[in-house]
Amino acid sequence: MNDIIIIGAGPAGMTAAIYTVRKGYSVLVISKDVGGQTLWSSGVENYPGFRLITGMDLMRKFEEHMESFPVKQVFAEVTGIESESEGFSVHTGDGQVYQGRAIIIATGKSPRMLGVPGEEQFKGRGVAYCAICDAPLFAGLPVAVIGAGNSGLQAALQLLKICPQVTLVESSSRAAGDKVYTDRLQREGGDRFRLMLDTGVVRIDGDTMVRSITVEGPEGRKVLDVNGVFVEVGWTPSSGFAGEMLNLTSRGEILVDCFGHTSRPGILAAGDVTEVPKQIIIAAGEGAKAALAANDYLLRLEAMPPLLVNQDTGLDPR
Ligand SMILES: Cc1cc2nc3c(=O)[nH]c(=O)nc-3n(C[C@H](O)[C@H](O)[C@H](O)COP(=O)(O)OP(=O)(O)OC[C@H]3O[C@@H](n4cnc5c(N)ncnc54)[C@H](O)[C@@H]3O)c2cc1C
Structure with missing residues (x-):
């Protein structure tokens, strides 16, 4: 059982990892890659502290920072989340299941596809x-x-x-x-x-x-x-694996309050997968906020007798 599972290792997920591991929690980051969309940016000029830096270099710095702490990492695609008596189980495409007491979703967004014959076949080949x-x-x-x-x-x-x-x-x-x-x-x-x-x-x-x-x-x-x-027909939030559990906007973004709480206690979300403007510094800031909210959630959970948490909904009836 991990204290916190973070899904996604873009700016939001890596910032959340740095914040939560520094609080002393056991943190597992599950992601398809490290860096997310920022890796695609040939020049970032609006991340304070760097007049101009390639997206790849900026993400390498995030990664080195995150890896200077004992954060566990798994490279996989998350396909589903389920509620459990003691938290949540996170399912990945390779058939593995990971347990966490709290979850931070930071899966960003991905390019929308055309959905025409040949697109899938020639992906990466034209x-x-x-x-x-x-x-x-x-x-x-x-x-x-x-x-x-x-x-x-x-x-x-x-x-x-x-x-x-x-x-x-x-x-x-x-x-x-x-x-x-x-x-x-x-x-x-x-x-x-x-x-x-x-x-x-x-x-x-x-x-x-x-x-x-x-x-x-x-x-x-x-x-x-x-x-x-x-x-180049737009982007879609990577929220499909959580769609049945959480409230989403009509565009599929995960609905959060200003602390990063989703509609499900114990599940936080941050960055481009939510409704916020899509920028690196905003994603990083939202990752930090979600990490602090996860910390509050776990502290409150530890302070209360376990039976007071409704095992079906995860809600504290008090
Ligand atoms: C070409 C380009 C240039 C840009 N330039 C700038 C710029 O100059 N300045 C700026 O501020 N912003 C820029 N942006 C926007 C910025 O990159 C995003 O706002 C930022 O990356 C969002 O961070 P995030 O962590 O929320 O999501 P992402 O960066 O999208 O990271 C999401 C992470 O989640 C992982 N993931 C997704 N789904 C799953 C799943 N099911 N299971 C496991 N892992 C999953 C992904 O692999 C990735 O690691 C640019 C974006 C692009 C595409």
């Missing part, structure tokens, strides 16, 4: 979700960007620097991103840039790599010869 990370792999190749929000427009601008042809495919009738980016794309792209509005992706095809996408728009179906497909 289908990419992070232009900042993967654009250099497509130098000299024709590519498509799906989604004309700010992320899609910025991805297209970045790709234009190295790709001979960039097609931006958008399902609605106008680009949702800032005009400054669309203007720049038209100006800098010239013939090498094409914007297809009211157009959806039907399928992705290829052999060992992506070779084409089929799109459907005002002029019917078309096959575009591309070797890269950058999917």
Whole structure:
């Protein structure tokens, strides 16, 4: 039995780990990776103390800090949480089960997928979700960007620097991103840039790599010869494994109060998986708040006779 299980090792989870282990608790961090989305950032300029630092370097510093304390770590995907008489059990994709008296969920968010045939098959073989990370792999190749929000427009601008042809495919009738980016794309792209509005992706095809996408728009179906497909259609909170246990917003973010309490006593949440603005310093701060709330929860639990905690709901009837 661990005192606290933290799910996710981005800025929120690692900060929560540092705070809770310093209180003397046994802390287990279960995460798919260490660093989270910040690893994808090529330059962070708004984390105080660092004028400019790559996301990877910043996360390495968080990791070194966390690992200077006796924090246990498991690399796995959490698939479910269950209430138990003495706390919670956390299930992972590899069939393991871990017990904790309190849980902090800090699982952030992940890119939304298109859900079309070929997407899953060519993930990592032409289908990419992070232009900042993967654009250099497509130098000299024709590519498509799906989604004309700010992320899609910025991805297209970045790709234009190295790709001979960039097609931006958008399902609605106008680009949702800032005009400054669309203007720049038209100006800098010239013939090498094409914007297809009211157009959806039907399928992705290829052999060992992506070779084409089929799109459907005002002029019917078309096959575009591309070797890269950058999917930039938004993000979704990584809360699926906890959805049945906790109250979520309509967007799937975990509802928390200003201390990080979820709708379930003993389960806290922090960072991008909740409703807060999505920034590193905010995620770290929210991780610290959730850690302090977990501390309060465990102190109160220790101070009360065990039978007063309702074993089904985890609620203290007092
Ligand atoms: C390209 C890019 C650039 C950015 N640049 C900046 C910037 O310059 N400045 C800034 O302030 N913010 C920036 N951000 C936003 C910032 O990265 C996020 O707000 C921040 O990472 C959120 O931290 P988090 O800990 O809440 O979640 P995340 O960083 O998403 O970490 C979540 C962690 O949970 C793990 N996880 C998820 N699901 C599971 C599961 N089921 N089981 C186990 N583990 C799981 C993940 O592997 C990860 O380790 C950027 C984001 C991106 C994508």
